[in-house]
Amino acid sequence: MLFGVFVMAVSAVLIQRSRALTGGAVAGVPGASLPVPVIPDTDPMRECRASAEPSEPSVTPRQSAEGAAGRADMTLEADLGEVGETSVTEVVSPKAATSPGLQLRVPPSALVSGRLFGRTRVQAADREVGFTRAEGRDLFALLATSKDGVRQDLVIEHLWPGQGEHGSQHLETGVRDINAAMRSATGLSTGVRFVIKTGQCRHLASAFFDIDLWRFEQAHLVANTAPGEDTRVQALRQMVAIHEGPLLAERDDLWCLPLRQAAARKATNAVMRLAELEHKTDPDHALDLLTLAVDRIDPYSEVLWCRIMTIHGELGRLPAVRAAFQQFTERLREVDAEPSRQARQIYRGLAG
Template sequence: MIRAYLADDEEHALNLLELLLGRTGEVEVVGRCGNGLDAFGEIGRLQPDVAFLDIEMPGMNGVELAEKLGSHYPDVQIVFVTAYDRYAISAFERDAVDYLLKPLEMERLLRTVQRVKREVVRLQAALSWIEASEGGDAREKERAPKPQLYVQLLGETQVLIGDRDRLKWRTAKEKELFAYLVVHHGQRIHRDVLLDELWPEENYQKAKVYLHTCVSYLRKDLRQWGVESAVIYEDEKYCLGPDLSGSDYQSLRYALHAARAAEELPSAELAKVLALYTGPLLRDEDYHWAEREVRQLETTMETLRLQLGHLYEQEGAYAQMTETARELLAQSPYNEEAYRLLMRGYAGSGKRDEVFRAYEEMTERLRELSVSPSEVSRRLYRELTETG
């Protein structure tokens, strides 16, 4: 039997919902009240399987209540009850944890109850896994080890679980919210900032429902893998929990910060930093909020690759110098300084024919932009081909 709590400021709405839930034969109503503030305390005390929350309530509305419940009592499933018209509801049906539209319909309520049952069963399975991995003796823990999570934002955006599995996103917005929180690791992001960044065109109340839905998905999906506090909500601000604070992007950022702080960095150490860059940030995504971060990272990587190439030149390591120039050109194909680095590397290796080919390649590439090599590049080419 599913244990349910009801919150709605309209008494007749509470009576009707309780009546219909009773008729399903699968739900026991363990408590009810008319405002969000009292409901929060009661739900914490009663620990129901599901809370049916009216969106519009005085003091604390249903979405705000759901946000608090998600941080303090993540096991409680949420069903929104709303008087929004059908057209508005259809816009977020695919993203909602679940909803009931007033006036209530028995057929729709039955689908909701079945959905809640599936979530409860899945949650119980996850809890059993956690108990098997964390409880009992050392032999039990060895049989059910907690998988290691690896968050990847460079190249493909994904959460890898152990050495085989990956987190499967329920919706594109769940994935985008997760990426936003990882990119802004260390910051507590106000709810309204997230609404503006991820749902800029949506009605404010509707966008809050979207946000809560995505947060709920993240918490449920990650809890199945042993992450208890995936998303933390406090003072209307969100951040990722400590188990998800690291990523390949954050590792690269820390290494870049250390590299900039060092007065002099040997080429070998700088090469290690650059090796952490395994692909463009959020390569396959089109997130408008990430554009500045992506540009800044690309500019930083270009600057450091040039710096590494110059260090190799000082050391007479011409093979590494040309390899670095090629890596830079793969990232920035119209970078004349990278071509000049490439030509000097070939010249240092005694490969004058390659100098010529590199200059011709640069000329063809720049022609795509309707420009010619600069005087600096032309002068360098003459110097390299007329001497030695």
């Protein structure tokens, strides 16, 4: 009997050592696996691209598994291949940009969905994630715009300018609010951090998040670097499908404007490239894409409206040319603007 007790004690010690060496990952616990490799995006915050700090030591097998998911963020870059090495069909749906219900591949450990195009929406398990503090809402919106993070001094400058030490206090309040909201929404324990500090930067733990802007930027990279035309076209469609409205549409913060304009410019270029391809074989579908763009991406884009008028003119549809120019003019009046001289010249050349 004493021998049996001795064997059981030794077995327990060996099991604990095994868990310590393997990080304690337990099958079936959300976030226990590494995310699938994705095509890296580009971001000016290059100094924020570094290994995330490890989570605090865990005390239970489940917390260990959650910590393993957090550490997946640190090793993701080592698993990335060259651009074009991963097929776009692994990252984006090959469906047409105008198809409803576009399904997108995301890391298996992503528990929280963030939508920045149009009205900002944050969901976990099909339920809205609620922040209790304005600091949490503002900080999440800013950090979600860059997968690699934002320098801490820029965070304070953008969100709480001129507040001195209080700015740092607001930052820490925002971090706590995000962590609390995400833990409540996902059911993960208090040992899991959803906001990571890396050097002087703060960023969201990407293993837990599926952010539409991150996929938009990945698709933009593929569309401009992939060797195959089919792959580039699929990525362009991905970009158009994701851009459901202005970036962070409900926010009027100054820091949002350049990001919103940059995203709209990239989406507009994607539409123009797709429209040129479609124009060769199906000009009406090209018009559908361009019309979608002025409705959802940039209603004031002279480039888009002039292209719409030009295609109608090529097809001999003079009433449609006049209607497009009138609609363009009405849209510009909304912002106290008017068509440029070049746009008027194009219209007169087409309408006669």
